[in-house]
Amino acid sequence: MAKQVQLVLNKEVFKLGKAGDLVSVAPGYARNYLIPQGLAVPTTPGILKQVERRRELERQRLLEEKKEAETRKTALETIGRFTIEKQLGENEAIFGTVTNQDVAxxxxxxxxxxxxxxxxxxxxxHKLGSYKVEVKLHPEVSAVVEVQVTAK
Structure with a gap:
């Protein structure tokens, strides 16, 4: 069996990886397709350093996004209650329903x-009252706010 060749992808390749990923592929696949098409480059110590630097920058960016989401969660939960006015029918039933677009x-x-x-x-x-609504701000951060539905 032939040995594997390590490459760094320049562009996303279906079922192989995203741009910047370090992948191991068969030498023929690398030599005949990935490198001539400009989809990947062979690894060198300099390119490996660039890959590590990109990964670190991406990790820091994701951490900043999470911190911002935590701040937004605190702001939403501090406010706590939002009021939505709906047209009222009989038996305290509202016309239509409250949608996620209304809450947004x-x-x-x-x-x-x-x-x-x-x-x-x-x-x-479907009725007047107070309801708990979950707002997902980040894959790891969700806020729970109260929505008060009142008559117009």
Whole structure:
């Protein structure tokens, strides 16, 4: 069996890795496809240092994103309660339902912070009252806020 060759990817290659990844592939695959297409370069000590530097910068960037998400979580939980006004029907039932877009709009109006509506988990809301809503700010950080649904 042939030995493996280590390369650093310049671009994302399906089922192999992302740009900047260190990969081991068969010598023929490297020599005949990856290197001529400009998808990868052979490893050298200088390139390995660049890869390590990129990884460190990426790790620091992700850490900063997490810190920012923690700050936003604290801000949201300090405010605590957001009010959404809905048109009222009979038996305290509201017309329609409260959607994650409604919650995102209220949060943006109050805090001046954009929140991705896809990260908001809203329970079934069909009546007036107070409900807990989870807002995912980061893959590791979620805030729980209270939404008060009132009549218009």
């Amino acid at each position: 709009d209220v949060i943006a109006a109050v805090t001046k912070q954009e929140v991705d509506r896809r990260g908001i988990t809203v329970p079934e809301i």
